[in-house]
Amino acid sequence: MNALWWLALPVLLLPIWWHRKKRVQNQAAPMATARFLPRTEPRQTRIWLWSDPLLLLLRCLLLIALIAWLADPVYPWRGDTVVVTQGADPAWVEGQAKEAGLANAERVTLPAAQALGWVHTHEREWRADARLLVLGDVPMPAAKPVFGRQVEVRTQAAAPAKVERHVYIASERAGEWRRMFAAQGGPEKIVIDDTPGAATTLIVWDRAEAPPTSLRAGLWWVTNPSAFPELAKARNLDGLRYADSARGRLWHHADWPPQHPDAARALLDSWQQLHVGPRPFTMAPQVFAASPGANAPAPGGALRGVLLAILAALFVLERSLTHARRR
Amino acid sequence: MSLANTALIAHTRKLDLVIRHVLAGLGHGIHAGRERGAGVEFSEYRAYVPGDEWRRVDWKLAARADRYFVREAERDSHVAVWLVLDASASMAEPSRNVDGLDKLAYARMLLGCVAAIAQRQGDAFGLVVLGGGKVAFTEASRGPRHLQRVLAQLQRAEPAGSLPDAETLKASLHFAQSPSAIYAASDLLDWPSPLSIALTRLRQMRHDVRVLGLQTQAEVDASFSGDLAYRDPEQEEGVFRFGADLKEGYRRNREAHFGAVTAQCRKNDMPLTLAAIEQSPIEVLRRWLRRPGR
Numbered sequence: 001m002n003a004l005w006w007l008a009l010p011v012l013l014l015p016i017w018w019h020r021k022k023r024v025q026n027q028a029a030p031m032a033t034a035r036f037l038p039r040t041e042p043r044q045t046r047i048w049l050w051s052d053p054l055l056l057l058l059r060c061l062l063l064i065a066l067i068a069w070l071a072d073p074v075y076p077w078r079g080d081t082v083v084v085t086q087g088a089d090p091a092w093v094e095g096q097a098k099e100a101g102l103a104n105a106e107r108v109t110l111p112a113a114q115a116l117g118w119v120h121t122h123e124r125e126w127r128a129d130a131r132l133l134v135l136g137d138v139p140m141p142a143a144k145p146v147f148g149r150q151v152e153v154r155t156q157a158a159a160p161a162k163v164e165r166h167v168y169i170a171s172e173r174a175g176e177w178r179r180m181f182a183a184q185g186g187p188e189k190i191v192i193d194d195t196p197g198a199a200t201t202l203i204v205w206d207r208a209e210a211p212p213t214s215l216r217a218g219l220w221w222v223t224n225p226s227a228f229p230e231l232a233k234a235r236n237l238d239g240l241r242y243a244d245s246a247r248g249r250l251w252h253h254a255d256w257p258p259q260h261p262d263a264a265r266a267l268l269d270s271w272q273q274l275h276v277g278p279r280p281f282t283m284a285p286q287v288f289a290a291s292p293g294a295n296a297p298a299p300g301g302a303l304r305g306v307l308l309a310i311l312a313a314l315f316v317l318e319r320s321l322t323h324a325r326r327r
Numbered sequence: 328m329s330l331a332n333t334a335l336i337a338h339t340r341k342l343d344l345v346i347r348h349v350l351a352g353l354g355h356g357i358h359a360g361r362e363r364g365a366g367v368e369f370s371e372y373r374a375y376v377p378g379d380e381w382r383r384v385d386w387k388l389a390a391r392a393d394r395y396f397v398r399e400a401e402r403d404s405h406v407a408v409w410l411v412l413d414a415s416a417s418m419a420e421p422s423r424n425v426d427g428l429d430k431l432a433y434a435r436m437l438l439g440c441v442a443a444i445a446q447r448q449g450d451a452f453g454l455v456v457l458g459g460g461k462v463a464f465t466e467a468s469r470g471p472r473h474l475q476r477v478l479a480q481l482q483r484a485e486p487a488g489s490l491p492d493a494e495t496l497k498a499s500l501h502f503a504q505s506p507s508a509i510y511a512a513s514d515l516l517d518w519p520s521p522l523s524i525a526l527t528r529l530r531q532m533r534h535d536v537r538v539l540g541l542q543t544q545a546e547v548d549a550s551f552s553g554d555l556a557y558r559d560p561e562q563e564e565g566v567f568r569f570g571a572d573l574k575e576g577y578r579r580n581r582e583a584h585f586g587a588v589t590a591q592c593r594k595n596d597m598p599l600t601l602a603a604i605e606q607s608p609i610e611v612l613r614r615w616l617r618r619p620g621r
Contacts, residue, residue: 031557032417032430032516033546034567036580041566 005071080105085112085136171206413513414458419486434512459488
């Protein structure tokens with residue numbers, strides 16, 4: 001939308017119009033006996049004369065700078081670039097870059113999750129002939145990315161980092177709960193805490209009495225709803241009731257602890273998806289062709305600072321010159 | 328000779344030098360002005376020396392004293408010479424042949440010559456400059472100092488504006504009380520004009536009015552350049568063009584105008600001298616000062 005400001009460029013005609021002198025009459029020589037001649041139509045020449053060309057130039061530049069500042073242009077200054085995600089194997093990166101012929105290209109290192117988004121946001125900063133290669137463990141985005149230019153992505157799945165999830169179980173039937181948590185696979189490691197701490201993200205409250213008010217966690221699994229008055233108004237989804245409280249989010253199901261492996265897996269999956277987040281999945285290597293319909297997002301004002309400085313300088317110059325001319 | 332003199336006028340800023348040069352070329356004869364007998368007043372007796380005119384011998388005194396005495400007269404003319412300079416904008420018309428020469432410079436020089444002659448003859452002379460809608464007077468007086476004053480005034484006159492209106496000029500006519508000789512230099516392009524009315528009126532008051540009409544050779548020949556646009560210096564608007572197709576009409580209009588001027592001058596018994604500024608000032612001066620009818 002900002003680019004629409006370029007349509008304001010005809011405003012430049014205003015100072016040009018103001019600075020243009022009217023067409024001038026041909027220089028006429030005095031002749032005392034002109035009264036003996038018939039009067040003729042004055043011959044006029046249509047030439048453009050400029051008053052104060054320096055001032056005109058300054059004013060035009062001022063207007064251009066103002067419109068440019070509003071339009072927030074993007075200058076394509078980036079050449080061939082290799083975007084490397086953090087934690088990528090350097091040897092593999094070098095090999096891939098050399099193979100693509102981009103060994104000497106500029107390297108940009110970014111967190112893996114932001115790499116494609118960053119490329120999309122900044123894609124207008126690359127020159128038309130620049131090549132773009134994304135290397136590393138790029139996670140699969142939810143929607144297929146669309147780029148206005150060709151982007152090649154080569155991925156190498158990195159060994160997933162071990163993540164610990166701390167769980168505190170307050171239950172007479174702790175063995176059942178532990179069994180269920182032990183069934184959880186994947187890169188996450190579930191640690192059963194003896195006492196709830198700051199790292200505890202889930203508390204299983206399988207007791208009749210209410211928990212101490214100071215106890216807080218991101219998620220509570222509650223078997224006895226009477227201890228949590230918030231659950232009275234909880235919404236129901238397939239038997240799972242959920243509500244928010246000052247202690248954290250509360251889940252309650254009548255059939256807990258889950259007796260069936262499917263119910264246990266469904267509960268763990270729900271937990272994973274809603275509170276831990278999906279596990280990253282490394283994207284398959286592929287080449288995104290330039291899509292003509294791709295809309296690059298609005299530029300982030302990279303040039304605005306410079307333009308503002310130019311604008312201020314031009315304004316000061318224009319005012320000074322106008323003042324000096326009036327003197 | 329002619330061109331040398333006009334070039335001299337064009338390039339000499341010192342009026343008295345030019346005048347001296349012109350008057351040297353003029354020779355003698357003009358000085359025997361027609362005003363000679365008018366102001367003769369007895370001054371003293373002088374012993375007769377052979378060669379004196381017999382008619383100047385006082386015979387009554389000779390009868391009494393038995394010696395010849397000659398009456399010496401202090402020749403002091405009562406005739407005032409008034410120089411009228413038209414300094415309207417149209418007098419800035421330049422000569423298209425001689426660079427730097429214009430009508431005003433020429434008129435200035437001729438009037439300066441007349442002033443110098445008047446001063447040599449012992450006549451009082453004054454100056455009237457008409458221009459920019461105003462009348463500038465320099466009182467009539469005698470003597471070399473006054474000549475310098477008049478020359479300075481002439482030098483100072485710049486072509487500007489138009490002639491003063493008839494009322495202003497009429498109110499200023501009281502300057503000529505005693506019999507005067509009035510030498511008016513103008514381009515006569517405005518005729519009838521406040522100046523023409525004033526001159527006619529002065530003539531009717533029995534003054535001797537001599538009019539000099541200044542032209543340029545280009546005006547006489549109708550030989551202006553066709554490449555330029557022209558404007559009337561005394562009118563703001565209006566642009567004029569000159570070309571071969573307009574030459575005949577220009578000449579006809581101009582001749583009709585000056586024919587009317589000449590006829591009116593003749594009718595009012597005002598000698599009119601028409602002269603081109605490229606002509607030799609000596610010749611022009613001689614024609615202007617010549618007693619009419621001679």
